[in-house]
Amino acid sequence: MNESEKAHWEARYAERDRIWSGRVNPWLAEVAGPLPPGRALDLGCGEGADALWLAESGWRTLGVDISDTALARATAEAERRGVADQVCFRQMNLSDDFPDGTFDLVSAQFLQSLVRLDRESIFTAAAGAVAPGGVLLIVDHGAAPPWAQHIHDHVFPTVEDVLAGIDVKPGQWERLRAGALEREAVGPEGQQAVLIDNVIVLRRTSLSG
Incomplete structure (x- = not known):
C-alpha cells in the first residue's frame, strides 16, 4: 500500500471526530430504495453512513475504505445501531486491491481524491463485481462546491x-441513468448551494454479450 495515500486520509479524519454528515447519500437512497435487498458493496465507505443505511434497509453490506480511523467509527456506529451482524467493514486501498465476490449493488459515492486513486481500474473491477441483474451506481462531483476554493x-x-x-x-x-443532476446542499459553515452531481446507474443484464 502507498502509505502517503493512507496518511493523507488518516490526517483528514483526524481533523474532527466526524467528517461527514452521517446521512445517506441521496442518490443512493433514491436508486437502492426500490430494489430488493441483497448483497451490497460500498466503495470508499468513509464513516459508514451509506453502508449502515443499506444494512438497516435489509442489505448484507460490505464497506471498504483506506482509513482505519473512518472504519473504526463505522464499526462503532454499526454496533450502536444494532446492525453489526448485517454489515462489515474492511480496510483496503482500492487502487491496489479489490474485494472478492459478486454483489447485487455496487455503489461508489464521490470516489474522488486529491491523492492517487486509480478510478479506471476501480470502476472496471466494480463493474466486474456486479452480479447479473445487479446495479452499478457511480456518483461524482460534476464541479467543485462553492465552499471548496482550493479545488x-x-x-x-x-x-x-x-x-x-x-x-x-x-x-x-x-x-x-447517466447524466448531470442538480442537488441542493449545505456547506460546512451552513452555506446553501445547488451542486452538480454526475450520476451513472447501470444494470447488468448478462455476463456476456
Whole structure:
C-alpha cells in the first residue's frame, strides 16, 4: 500500500471526530430504495453512513475504505445501531486491491481524491463485481462546491469519461441513468448551494454479450 495515500486520509479524519454528515447519500437512497435487498458493496465507505443505511434497509453490506480511523467509527456506529451482524467493514486501498465476490449493488459515492486513486481500474473491477441483474451506481462531483476554493482549478471527469473507462459492452448492461443532476446542499459553515452531481446507474443484464 502507498502509505502517503493512507496518511493523507488518516490526517483528514483526524481533523474532527466526524467528517461527514452521517446521512445517506441521496442518490443512493433514491436508486437502492426500490430494489430488493441483497448483497451490497460500498466503495470508499468513509464513516459508514451509506453502508449502515443499506444494512438497516435489509442489505448484507460490505464497506471498504483506506482509513482505519473512518472504519473504526463505522464499526462503532454499526454496533450502536444494532446492525453489526448485517454489515462489515474492511480496510483496503482500492487502487491496489479489490474485494472478492459478486454483489447485487455496487455503489461508489464521490470516489474522488486529491491523492492517487486509480478510478479506471476501480470502476472496471466494480463493474466486474456486479452480479447479473445487479446495479452499478457511480456518483461524482460534476464541479467543485462553492465552499471548496482550493479545488476550483481541478478538472472533473464527465459522465462519458467515466463510461468510456468502464467499457460498458452492448448486450451486457442496461443504462438506467447517466447524466448531470442538480442537488441542493449545505456547506460546512451552513452555506446553501445547488451542486452538480454526475450520476451513472447501470444494470447488468448478462455476463456476456
